[in-house]
């Protein structure tokens with residue numbers, strides 16, 4: 001069942017007709033398109049809302065006082081999904097996923113299962129007491145590091161992520177480089193993530209990557225492999241911030257006007273399964289943040305069914321959509337793997 005999230009927060013009729021023109025469900029219908037899930041290729045595990053930062057744009061409203069963290073029971077069920085034949089990649093996110101007390105155990109289990117492991121780090125956590133060995137731990141386990149750095153200038157990063165975050169991020173990147181991350185031929189992949197500081201779409205990914213590479217090398221001696229651009233979704237703290245600046249409606253309008261139907265074929269929810277800290281299943285992290293689980297009023301949870309039955313139920317199922325989906329389909333498109341079109 002499609003849901004109108006921005007204006008009315010009510011279930012949409014089966015026909016997908018709508019009370020407003022700028023509605024994602026309407027837009028899909030006019031394109032003759034639908035979002036259907038395929039096989040699960042990527043399992044994204046959100047290990048909890050605990051984080052050492054409190055960023056202005058955080059869609060998860062994460063922070064140091066949040067207590068929701070995935071326990072080992074949920075992790076064991078999640079590992080059954082990870083071992084499904086179709087799954088190639090496990091994407092660990094949060095919060096700061098490293099702050100989950102079972103993080104290292106989980107990484108070791110995923111490595112033993114032979115899956116590609118991505119860790120989304122905020123960088124500054126790598127400098128916190130008790131976490132300093134993580135770059136070496138990542139390298140020993142072949143983890144691919146994906147790290148947020150929304151600009152190569154101190155002012156922009158600190159404005160979005162907090163005072164002092166840029167300097168600490170640079171230090172963390174140096175430590176990752178010292179452990180061979182981002183070095184040619186090392187096989188240890190270091191990816192940076194850019195998202196705009198305000199209500200605009202990201203620029204072209206390739207051009208920004210070239211700028212980042214030149215600036216970070218020249219000013220700080222830092223190397224990395226690739227840059228991903230991600231469009232901010234107007235939910236959570238970012239929506240509150242825009243509302244405060246009276247820019248929420250104009251940003252939604254921008255996303256709507258920038259709708260690009262060519263991105264629909266590649267949106268991440270087609271092949272990704274998102275698992276919340278409590279084992280509830282979602283089509284993506286944004287749906288998780290909005291409390292829109294797979295199964296609606298009877299949410300599908302890990303452990304409730306045999307894993308093969310869960311996978312079967314998900315196959316060819318309609319994704320739970322809402323107007324926040326405009327952020328994945330605007331311009332060049334956006335996903336956890338960056339732009340959807342070059």
Ligand code: SF4
Nearest residue numbers: 051053055058095122
């Ligand atoms: S955006 Fe990332 S680093 Fe910032 S508060 Fe949210 S989870 Fe933490």
Ligand code: SF4
Nearest residue numbers: 267269284286325328
């Ligand atoms: S927000 Fe993006 S990933 Fe999530 S359901 Fe919508 S289109 Fe799919």
